[in-house]
Amino acid sequence: MRLKAVLVNCPELNALTWHVRFFARMLTERGRERLPEWLDAVRKDDLPSLHTLAAGIDRDRDAVIAGFTLPWNSGVVEGHVNRIKMLKRQTFGRAGFQLLRKRVLLS
Numbered sequence: 883m884r885l886k887a888v889l890v891n892c893p894e895l896n897a898l899t900w901h902v903r904f905f906a907r908m909l910t911e912r913g914r915e916r917l918p919e920w921l922d923a924v925r926k927d928d929l930p931s932l933h934t935l936a937a938g939i940d941r942d943r944d945a946v947i948a949g950f951t952l953p954w955n956s957g958v959v960e961g962h963v964n965r966i967k968m969l970k971r972q973t974f975g976r977a978g979f980q981l982l983r984k985r986v987l988l989s
Contacts (some may be wrong), residue, residue, distance in 0.1 A: 889908050894927075894928070894929065897927045897929060898929055898932065899915060899925065901920070901924055901927070901929070901932055904920055904923070905917075905920060908920060908950070909949075909950070912950050913950070914950035914951055916948070916949050917939075917947070917950070921939065922941070924936045965980075965989070966986055969982065969986060969989065970983045972984055973985075
């Protein structure tokens, strides 16, 4: 209920929410044919952060389309990288490689 009130009072946030949900729907439905429509809609709104995202998608369109269509991804690898980075951040740069290695292997 509060989200609806905020979205009514903030047109930029409402547009951003629509674009994010549309993109998420494209990903889950593997709807790559709707990508140009989404990019055009993003460019029409005054949302600089999404303009940056759209420009990045344009620069690497082949990879984005592959992400929509191919059945595999690097999500598991990214999860492990994220976990290792978190372990490394917890030491605040004080620990050497041996301690980091031990923490990764034991976690």
